[in-house]
Amino acid sequence: MQDVAWQERLVTQLTELQFRDVLQQVRESLEAGADPLVVVEMCQEGVRRVGELYERGEYFLAALIMAGEIFRQAMDLIVPHLAVTTPGGDCRVLLGTVQGDIHDMGKNLVGALLRCHGFSVQDLGVDVPPAEFLKQVEATQPDVVGLSGLLTTSFGPMRDVVNLIRVLPPERQPKGIIIGGASVSEQVRELVGADFWATDAMHGVRLCQQIMKYTPCLD
Numbered sequence: 001m002q003d004v005a006w007q008e009r010l011v012t013q014l015t016e017l018q019f020r021d022v023l024q025q026v027r028e029s030l031e032a033g034a035d036p037l038v039v040v041e042m043c044q045e046g047v048r049r050v051g052e053l054y055e056r057g058e059y060f061l062a063a064l065i066m067a068g069e070i071f072r073q074a075m076d077l078i079v080p081h082l083a084v085t086t087p088g089g090d091c092r093v094l095l096g097t098v099q100g101d102i103h104d105m106g107k108n109l110v111g112a113l114l115r116c117h118g119f120s121v122q123d124l125g126v127d128v129p130p131a132e133f134l135k136q137v138e139a140t141q142p143d144v145v146g147l148s149g150l151l152t153t154s155f156g157p158m159r160d161v162v163n164l165i166r167v168l169p170p171e172r173q174p175k176g177i178i179i180g181g182a183s184v185s186e187q188v189r190e191l192v193g194a195d196f197w198a199t200d201a202m203h204g205v206r207l208c209q210q211i212m213k214y215t216p217c218l219d
């Protein structure tokens with residue numbers, strides 16, 4: 001696809017919350033052969049800009065809600081176009097948004113991309129208490145645990161989950177715990193005690209591949 005003007009158009013449409021135009025542009029871009037991952041990135045950038053406008057007081061909570069709904073519907077159109085490119089084997093990933101946090105778009109995107117890469121994903125949803133994470137880790141013995149959180153207040157519950165999991169005997173521990181969300185960082189990873197951190201979904205997929213030693217698949 002040669003024309004890149006659609007990318008900025010899509011970002012602007014989402015930033016301006018033009019629901020129908022966004023979905024139309026997503027359909028057109030996919031039909032014209034755009035890389036579905038680039039379409040996702042543009043939608044994500046639009047939502048990020050909505051967040052900035054909210055922060056500056058130019059948008060209110062309703063705009064965040066609307067951006068969330070537009071993103072969800074756009075993802076429904078994009079996900080079927082994301083082809084399985086690499087094997088995930090029988091690797092199992094347990095995902096969830098930590099207690100006190102109801103943001104789920106990023107987590108859902110990570111889950112969708114992991115599935116597209118052959119991983120088996122169990123999604124516990126949002127506002128998941130630490131004890132529920134522990135219960136599910138014990139019950140399903142996942143290879144990787146992914147904790148999502150977008151609020152700075154999510155770091156405490158993330159640490160609680162990690163602390164609970166670390167007490168399990170080594171043979172029942174996951175091979176890796178990843179924290180994800182726009183504001184995680186190396187410092188947050190250290191604070192929380194997780195093994196890895198990611199601020200974008202594809203990086204999360206690559207980390208899971210790395211944890212499962214599918215290193216040849218890394219690019």
Ligand code: B12
Binds near residue numbers: 102103105110152180
């Ligand atoms: C949409 C949105 C909402 C929607 C959420 C809808 C939904 N179903 O998720 C609604 C309206 C519900 C909402 C509510 C609130 N929100 Co809000 N929200 C946003 C917004 C605009 C976008 C978030 C988003 O979905 N982005 C798109 C996705 C795809 O990106 P992402 O979440 O970052 O995920 C990517 C990566 O982070 C990563 N990732 C995420 N999770 C994981 C997990 C793993 C394992 C891995 C590997 C990777 C990974 O991969 C994803 C894809 O690449 C952000 C602004 C921003 N810049 O992030 C504010 C933002 C997160 N919200 C904010 C706030 C303050 C709130 C409220 C407190 C507002 C209020 N006054 O009520 C409430 C909190 C409710 C709660 N208890 O959780 C603040 C947080 C500030 C802070 N640092 O604590 C932000 C940053 C806005 C701002 N700039 O002020 N919000």
